[in-house]
Amino acid sequence: MAIETDTDVVVVGAGLAGLGAAERLRALGRRCVVLEASARIGGRAWTTHPAELGGVWFDMGAIWLHDAENNPLTSIARNAGDPLLRSDAIRVERGFVGQRLMTQAEQTEYAAAWPIFEAAADTLIAAHGDVSMRAVAEHLGDNPWAASIEAWEAAVICTVDGDRFSARDWRRNALGGSNLVPDGGVGAFVQRRLGLGIDIRLNTPVTRVRWNGRGGRVVVETPSGAVSARSCIVTVSTGVLAGGGLVFDPPIPARARDSIAALPMGLAVKVALRAVGPDRLDVPLHCSVEQRVERIGDPLMPFQCWPFGRDYVQGWIGGSVAEDLARAGSDATAAFALERLRAVFGGRVDALFRDAPRLITAWDADPYVLGAYSYAVPGAADARAALAEPIGDGHLLIAGEACHVGYASTVAGAWISGQDAATAAA
Ligand SMILES: Cc1cc2nc3c(=O)[nH]c(=O)nc-3n(C[C@H](O)[C@H](O)[C@H](O)COP(=O)(O)OP(=O)(O)OC[C@H]3O[C@@H](n4cnc5c(N)ncnc54)[C@H](O)[C@@H]3O)c2cc1C
Numbered sequence: 001m002a003i004e005t006d007t008d009v010v011v012v013g014a015g016l017a018g019l020g021a022a023e024r025l026r027a028l029g030r031r032c033v034v035l036e037a038s039a040r041i042g043g044r045a046w047t048t049h050p051a052e053l054g055g056v057w058f059d060m061g062a063i064w065l066h067d068a069e070n071n072p073l074t075s076i077a078r079n080a081g082d083p084l085l086r087s088d089a090i091r092v093e094r095g096f097v098g099q100r101l102m103t104q105a106e107q108t109e110y111a112a113a114w115p116i117f118e119a120a121a122d123t124l125i126a127a128h129g130d131v132s133m134r135a136v137a138e139h140l141g142d143n144p145w146a147a148s149i150e151a152w153e154a155a156v157i158c159t160v161d162g163d164r165f166s167a168r169d170w171r172r173n174a175l176g177g178s179n180l181v182p183d184g185g186v187g188a189f190v191q192r193r194l195g196l197g198i199d200i201r202l203n204t205p206v207t208r209v210r211w212n213g214r215g216g217r218v219v220v221e222t223p224s225g226a227v228s229a230r231s232c233i234v235t236v237s238t239g240v241l242a243g244g245g246l247v248f249d250p251p252i253p254a255r256a257r258d259s260i261a262a263l264p265m266g267l268a269v270k271v272a273l274r275a276v277g278p279d280r281l282d283v284p285l286h287c288s289v290e291q292r293v294e295r296i297g298d299p300l301m302p303f304q305c306w307p308f309g310r311d312y313v314q315g316w317i318g319g320s321v322a323e324d325l326a327r328a329g330s331d332a333t334a335a336f337a338l339e340r341l342r343a344v345f346g347g348r349v350d351a352l353f354r355d356a357p358r359l360i361t362a363w364d365a366d367p368y369v370l371g372a373y374s375y376a377v378p379g380a381a382d383a384r385a386a387l388a389e390p391i392g393d394g395h396l397l398i399a400g401e402a403c404h405v406g407y408a409s410t411v412a413g414a415w416i417s418g419q420d421a422a423t424a425a426a
Contacts, residue, residue, distance in 0.1 A: 010229040015043025017235035017400040020418030037205035047185030052357040057185040067177035084180040092287040113145035133162035147293040151300035155319030159266025160375040169376035211396040231425035239265035239370030259387035262380035265371025268318040271337040272359040301340040373409040374402035397421040
């Protein structure tokens with residue numbers, strides 16, 4: 001690659017934030033080059049068609065457009081005529097206490113416990129500035145549903161155990177509205193609609209960003225050459241930023257480094273097991289299955305059974321259990337999922353899933369992501385806004401899901417954060 005001295009903005013990463021930045025720059029009439037380390041665009045929005053699951057589309061990372069009514073990607077999909085599946089509307093939910101279904105009274109009690117949990121978080125945050133999600137659960141120790149809610153909101157949704165997670169970050173990022181799924185997958189939607197007409201160089205990992213050069217220019221180095229620009233927008237995950245594979249020269253200010261340290265990556269693992277046989281466990285198609293968590297800190301692994309009428313179940317495990325399983329390997333992960341299914345459905349799952357074709361995601365092993373998405377440690381919810389602050393008179397900007405306040409950790413947050421950085425750079 002030749003050095004391009006006349007580029008306005010160089011963008012590092014072609015995930016949602018990088019693509020959002022490039023789209024905004026084009027709208028503002030600025031030239032830009034996007035450098036992407038991997039062989040595809042989309043980053044953590046990645047649709048595959050795994051043979052293990054019969055070749056159906058499968059999102060390895062993001063699947064839902066959260067808060068769909070206000071999500072900017074919803075309008076892009078709608079304007080393009082892309083069908084959006086109403087996953088919420090067709091979903092059936094089954095809650096279990098041990099191996100029996102929750103009673104109607106328990107379901108009512110569980111539903112009532114969520115606003116109680118939120119109010120307790122707000123009270124503790126008002127009193128202490130911030131607390132961990134674990135502190136909120138312990139504050140409600142007598143409530144039989146507090147452990148389930150903490151497990152859902154921390155380890156499952158935010159991919160980190162409650163004792164490491166800021167309740168203030170959670171309250172800021174609680175997403176309302178409905179969840180829509182682009183038919184064919186979010187990753188496929190991104191490939192189809194968001195990278196068009198942009199100068200994207202794939203297989204081009206950036207190794208060094210020299211950001212206070214002469215005349216305020218930024219030079220971005222890759223194994224195949226360097227790109228020089230007036231500004232640079234870096235959109236890699238906080239896992240990559242903390243990992244040191246991408247060197248800033250000179251180092252970025254302490255405020256930005258502290259923010260990266262305060263926004264580490266959690267981990268979530270998706271486990272899909274394909275049924276071998278006709279048994280459908282007496283649950284309807286597209287059915288969510290969860291089991292009450294009896295003790296604070298115990299793991300919760302919810303399952304989506306027969307999603308969109310398919311012949312597999314998909315489990316989701318997050319937090320330190322996911323990290324332990326990732327270290328232990330895919331056999332241990334599949335065995336853990338089977339044990340969780342057995343805890344609800346009993347021994348019939350053995351015949352259905354033993355030696356079943358399976359798919360297990362491994363975002364921790366992707367060197368260009370290194371985890372699922374960011375969370376704020378207790379006391380550090382403000383780090384998201386701090387990380388988005390322009391560096392070096394605005395010649396260097398950091399964007400991505402970790403930088404958004406409100407839609408943090410989502411495709412929408414990444415997209416908007418990239419667009420905001422582009423506006424600032426332009
Ligand atoms: C399992 C899972 C489920 C999820 N579910 C949802 C969901 O349902 N809904 C939702 O809204 N969000 C979900 N998310 C989160 C969402 O996917 C992310 O928040 C979002 O995609 C992040 O976009 P980004 O642009 O900030 O980062 P990324 O997608 O990580 O993009 C950064 C890009 O930079 C590239 N890169 C890294 N290092 C370099 C380098 N040195 N040089 C050049 N390029 C580099 C990477 O390859 C990547 O393409 C999920 C994520 C995971 C992992």
